[in-house]
Amino acid sequence: MNRHVPPHIAAAEARANGEGAAGCTDVAPIKQRGQHEVFCGLTSIIWLHRKVQDAFFLIVGSRTCAHLMQSAAGVMIFAEPRFGTAIIDDRDLSGMADMYEELDKVVDRLIARRPDIRMLVLVGSCPSEVIKLDLGRAAQKLNARMAPHVRVLSYSGSGIETTFTQGEDNFLHALVEATPKAAPDAPRQLLVAGCLADVVEDQFTRIFNGLGIDNVHFLPARAAGEVPPIGANTTVLMAQPYLTETAKLLARRGADVLIAPFPLGEEGTTAWLRAAADAFDVPGDRFDAITGAGRERAAKAVSLYRERLEGKRVFFFPDSQMEPSLARFLSREAGADILEVGTPYLNKGHMAPDLALLPDTVRLAEGQDVDKQIDRCRADDPDLIICGMGLGNPFEAEGRTTKWSIEFAFTPIQGYEQAGDLAELFARPIRRRDLLQVEV
Amino acid sequence: MQLTVWTYEGPPHVGAMRVATGMKGLHYVLHAPQGDTYADLLFTMIERRKERPPVTYTTFQARDLGADTAEIFKTACREAVERFDPQAIIVGASCTAELIQDDPGGLAKTLDLNVPVIPLELPSYQKKENWGAAETFFQLVRGLAGGRTPEPKPEGAPKSCNILGPTALGFRHRDDVTEITRLLGALGVAVNVVAPMGATPHDLTRLPNADFNVVLYPEIAGTAAQWLKRTYRQPVVETVPMGVNATREFVREVAALTDTDPEPVIAEADERFSWYSRSIDSNYLTGKRVFIFGDATHAIAAARVAEHELGFKVCGLGTYSREFARDVRAAAQQYGVEALITDDHLEVEDAIVAAQPELVLGTQMERHIAKRLRIGCAVISAPVHVQDFPARYSPFMGFEGANVMFDSFVHPLVMGLEEHLLGMFREDFEFNDGAQASHLAALHAGANHETIEIPEARTAPDDKTQDLVANEGMAASFGSLSWTSDAEQELRKIPFFVRGKARRNTELFATEKGVNPITIETLYDAKAHFGR
Ligand code: SF4
Ligand code: SF4
Numbered sequence: 001m002n003r004h005v006p007p008h009i010a011a012a013e014a015r016a017n018g019e020g021a022a023g024c025t026d027v028a029p030i031k032q033r034g035q036h037e038v039f040c041g042l043t044s045i046i047w048l049h050r051k052v053q054d055a056f057f058l059i060v061g062s063r064t065c066a067h068l069m070q071s072a073a074g075v076m077i078f079a080e081p082r083f084g085t086a087i088i089d090d091r092d093l094s095g096m097a098d099m100y101e102e103l104d105k106v107v108d109r110l111i112a113r114r115p116d117i118r119m120l121v122l123v124g125s126c127p128s129e130v131i132k133l134d135l136g137r138a139a140q141k142l143n144a145r146m147a148p149h150v151r152v153l154s155y156s157g158s159g160i161e162t163t164f165t166q167g168e169d170n171f172l173h174a175l176v177e178a179t180p181k182a183a184p185d186a187p188r189q190l191l192v193a194g195c196l197a198d199v200v201e202d203q204f205t206r207i208f209n210g211l212g213i214d215n216v217h218f219l220p221a222r223a224a225g226e227v228p229p230i231g232a233n234t235t236v237l238m239a240q241p242y243l244t245e246t247a248k249l250l251a252r253r254g255a256d257v258l259i260a261p262f263p264l265g266e267e268g269t270t271a272w273l274r275a276a277a278d279a280f281d282v283p284g285d286r287f288d289a290i291t292g293a294g295r296e297r298a299a300k301a302v303s304l305y306r307e308r309l310e311g312k313r314v315f316f317f318p319d320s321q322m323e324p325s326l327a328r329f330l331s332r333e334a335g336a337d338i339l340e341v342g343t344p345y346l347n348k349g350h351m352a353p354d355l356a357l358l359p360d361t362v363r364l365a366e367g368q369d370v371d372k373q374i375d376r377c378r379a380d381d382p383d384l385i386i387c388g389m390g391l392g393n394p395f396e397a398e399g400r401t402t403k404w405s406i407e408f409a410f411t412p413i414q415g416y417e418q419a420g421d422l423a424e425l426f427a428r429p430i431r432r433r434d435l436l437q438v439e440v
Numbered sequence: 441m442q443l444t445v446w447t448y449e450g451p452p453h454v455g456a457m458r459v460a461t462g463m464k465g466l467h468y469v470l471h472a473p474q475g476d477t478y479a480d481l482l483f484t485m486i487e488r489r490k491e492r493p494p495v496t497y498t499t500f501q502a503r504d505l506g507a508d509t510a511e512i513f514k515t516a517c518r519e520a521v522e523r524f525d526p527q528a529i530i531v532g533a534s535c536t537a538e539l540i541q542d543d544p545g546g547l548a549k550t551l552d553l554n555v556p557v558i559p560l561e562l563p564s565y566q567k568k569e570n571w572g573a574a575e576t577f578f579q580l581v582r583g584l585a586g587g588r589t590p591e592p593k594p595e596g597a598p599k600s601c602n603i604l605g606p607t608a609l610g611f612r613h614r615d616d617v618t619e620i621t622r623l624l625g626a627l628g629v630a631v632n633v634v635a636p637m638g639a640t641p642h643d644l645t646r647l648p649n650a651d652f653n654v655v656l657y658p659e660i661a662g663t664a665a666q667w668l669k670r671t672y673r674q675p676v677v678e679t680v681p682m683g684v685n686a687t688r689e690f691v692r693e694v695a696a697l698t699d700t701d702p703e704p705v706i707a708e709a710d711e712r713f714s715w716y717s718r719s720i721d722s723n724y725l726t727g728k729r730v731f732i733f734g735d736a737t738h739a740i741a742a743a744r745v746a747e748h749e750l751g752f753k754v755c756g757l758g759t760y761s762r763e764f765a766r767d768v769r770a771a772a773q774q775y776g777v778e779a780l781i782t783d784d785h786l787e788v789e790d791a792i793v794a795a796q797p798e799l800v801l802g803t804q805m806e807r808h809i810a811k812r813l814r815i816g817c818a819v820i821s822a823p824v825h826v827q828d829f830p831a832r833y834s835p836f837m838g839f840e841g842a843n844v845m846f847d848s849f850v851h852p853l854v855m856g857l858e859e860h861l862l863g864m865f866r867e868d869f870e871f872n873d874g875a876q877a878s879h880l881a882a883l884h885a886g887a888n889h890e891t892i893e894i895p896e897a898r899t900a901p902d903d904k905t906q907d908l909v910a911n912e913g914m915a916a917s918f919g920s921l922s923w924t925s926d927a928e929q930e931l932r933k934i935p936f937f938v939r940g941k942a943r944r945n946t947e948l949f950a951t952e953k954g955v956n957p958i959t960i961e962t963l964y965d966a967k968a969h970f971g972r
Contacts, residue, residue: 089566126536127539
């Protein structure tokens with residue numbers, strides 16, 4: 001079989017041969033320790049609770065945690081959400097009330113109110129971690145009482161341990177831990193890990209089926225009970241870049257975890273699909289036949305925005321760990337000039353393919369000292385700043401153009417059919433800027 | 441431990457942030473984990489502030505816990521003073537830092553900073569946002585205005601006052617201040633300092649120079665004003681000028697303090713509320729049932745306006761401000777209802793369903809509840825959202841505030857003639873339950889400019905909403921009663937905005953008379969019995 005060489009592998013090989021072209025692989029990230037301006041892991045519940053339709057996420061935390069959730073998820077007040085906060089109060093802390101008993105009571109009330117819930121997830125917060133409330137133990141005891149009707153899991157989304165998307169990583173880790181090990185002779189399966197929009201899952205399922213990969217599962221699944229047993233029969237394709245802990249656990253389970261660029265844009269999606277296709281020995285012509293139309297559509301859709309994005313100087317503040325992949329897309333497919341790529345945590349292993357495709361002029365920054373990063377950003381004077389909601393308007397007031405980073409986590413952007421939408425997200429603020437005849 | 445989905449108030453340090461962000465030249469160093477930085481977006485997004493709140497978060501992590509979180513705090517403090525060059529700083533802990541007991545106040549004192557440091561003790565596991573704001577403002581006032589001698593006034597200088605209470609992220613604070621400043625100006629009173637909003641720490645040192653204090657938001661400035669009264673004998677104007685009559689009383693109270701004649705100011709006021717309310721086309725407002733919930737000050741004022749100035753019937757009154765429960769209870773008694781004191785929005789929702797109002801005056805929380813129940817609603821109090829910061833001038837206080845209230849309380853209602861038409865031609869397909877009163881269309885389109893839409897694709901429809909709409913949120917309050925299908929049909933012909941009331945009255949009537957099941961006859965007997 002004539003081996004197709006994906007671009008990130010070509011770049012890596014070139015580097016091994018001393019031909020340069022290592023991309024951003026060897027760029028040492030700026031690591032500053034100062035004020036972080038990122039959400040904590042609780043925030044990923046905003047999409048997790050919509051994704052897993054029979055799960056309820058019960059945060060055990062403070063009024064701050066509850067307030068964070070409603071501020072970040074303001075819009076969903078309209079429907080009763082499947083998350084809530086058990087707020088620890090004075091009586092709990094002073095020992096006047098037994099916290100485990102209190103938690104039991106909250107859970108009972110909750111389950112009585114929401115009989116549709118099949119999976120209850122206890123989510124730890126900074127306060128619960130600091131006072132060493134053992135939610136694992138609490139979950140075990142609740143499980144003994146409520147399984148099999150309701151399964152109870154726990155993980156930490158606390159801000160002292162996790163940023164934003166790491167919350168999902170911890171949740172998936174807990175989910176895999178609670179999943180049985182597959183029998184040695186279990187049929188081979190593909191597990192796509194990382195939350196995707198339902199519509200994107202359906203598109204990928206069609207493609208995988210077209211490639212002849214029929215046994216495809218997604219993690220998390222849409223219903224609590226749908227995660228299949230996992231073992232050596234499982235090939236894992238990560239759809240999201242923030243699954244450090246989950247990937248480790250899956251590997252320990254004997255699963256084969258593929259490393260590929262993440263499925264953003266035409267190039268990323270193709271390389272990502274190809275990783276699975278190669279693992280399942282899909283013939284090259286079949287791959288081309290199945291992906292051809294999608295590739296064309298993606299390229300065409302992105303080209304509509306290329307003019308607006310080409311040569312634009314872009315600065316990424318850290319948010320979701322998706323930043324290197326987003327930057328790779330923007331640089332390679334839209335011709336943008338990437339100045340700085342901030343990420344709350346850089347998993348060099350998972351990110352290697354994307355980094356290899358980023359020009360070596362890109363500044364990487366892991367972690368944050370927000371004041372210094374703002375200084376760098378102002379000095380760069382970029383055409384577009386991708387930043388958190390706290391920074392957007394202050395930058396706009398300085399006459400700069402911004403995009404909320406959280407929108408990339410909340411919008412379906414993966415896969416061929418969404419490549420144009422992804423480009424449009426970047427292009428919209430620039431288009432608006434060109435359009436408006438008002439100055440601040 | 442209490443299960444909470446939505447809260448009316450944030451933690452107390454958010455109250456402190458509202459004070460600090462409203463002020464200038466003050467910086468807040470907050471010992472807190474990284475996730476707590478979400479609070480910035482409240483100000484930059486909801487209020488569209490152009491600057492980041494003046495807050496430095498230490499953002500300590502788990503790995504720091506064993507090591508030296510105190511050192512992290514000290515570094516953050518030092519660097520904040522260097523970078524932002526404030527006139528004073530406040531220091532404190534969020535809920536998590538409170539547990540690790542680093543004592544930010546004590547640590548900051550060891551640093552020899554060249555600015556005043558005001559330590560805050562805000563018990564996160566007991567208190568909430570408004571209390572935090574009040575305590576912060578009080579500590580600032582005591583710390584900066586304490587031990588001063590009021591400067592002597594030049595001969596013939598006008599009487600002056602401080603306006604106390606407005607903060608960042610307050611409901612209409614920006615415009616209330618403008619309106620009340622104008623009103624005081626008309627009375628010949630100069631404004632010495634407005635605080636916290638717009639004041640610097642240095643301005644706070646000048647507070648004692650004023651002749652008296654005007655407290656617009658007792659939830660925030662009550663404690664500080666009492667302290668100023670005790671310390672500098674500054675009288676406090678207690679009337680909150682919200683509504684026509686309260687504004688007139690406010691004018692008279694200020695005039696009494698300054699020996700001026702209030703009547704010309706009252707006579708010349710650009711106030712249209714009274715006439716609009718008296719005009720014949722407002723007849724249909726009579727007896728409209730209104731449910732009111734908010735912070736104590738706004739809820740009490742709205743109730744007075746609704747009942748006495750618009751001729752509505754207050755059918756529910758409540759607050760989430762437990763600190764002011766007594767005042768709200770007293771007010772509720774006047775209207776013959778029992779005050780609802782709670783911070784559980786589900787309880788509020790149940791109370792609204794039970795009260796069957798035609799209009800809800802509340803917070804963003806009640807707006808969402810009312811939307812689900814298809815009842816008209818106006819927002820009168822924090823917690824706020826982006827549309828509570830309108831581009832146009834729209835105070836709630838003073839005479840213009842009364843005008844604004846007329847519009848916002850009346851517009852969500854189905855209008856007089858339109859109401860008759862809906863009743864007469866109820867089978868017209870455009871009048872079906874899905875259709876809104878024509879003037880509401882714009883309002884609903886507007887209500888959609890939500891923050892970030894979670895696209896359908898990534899979300900599943902929540903059927904809870906559907907259920908609530910399907911049963912009009914008007915669950916039969918008398919479980920054992922049944923309706924014949926003819927009677928149900930007839931009930932459906934009644935326009936949706938009065939259907940709940942008709943159902944409730946009929947069931948009440950049926951229960952009293954021992955009728956079961958309810959027939960068409962019962963429905964009309966009840967109608968005759970109760971009148972409209
Ligand atoms: S989602 Fe929109 S309407 Fe709802 S609270 Fe937020 S801004 Fe207000
Ligand atoms: S950072 Fe910690 S305390 Fe703050 S909201 Fe997140 S989990 Fe809660």
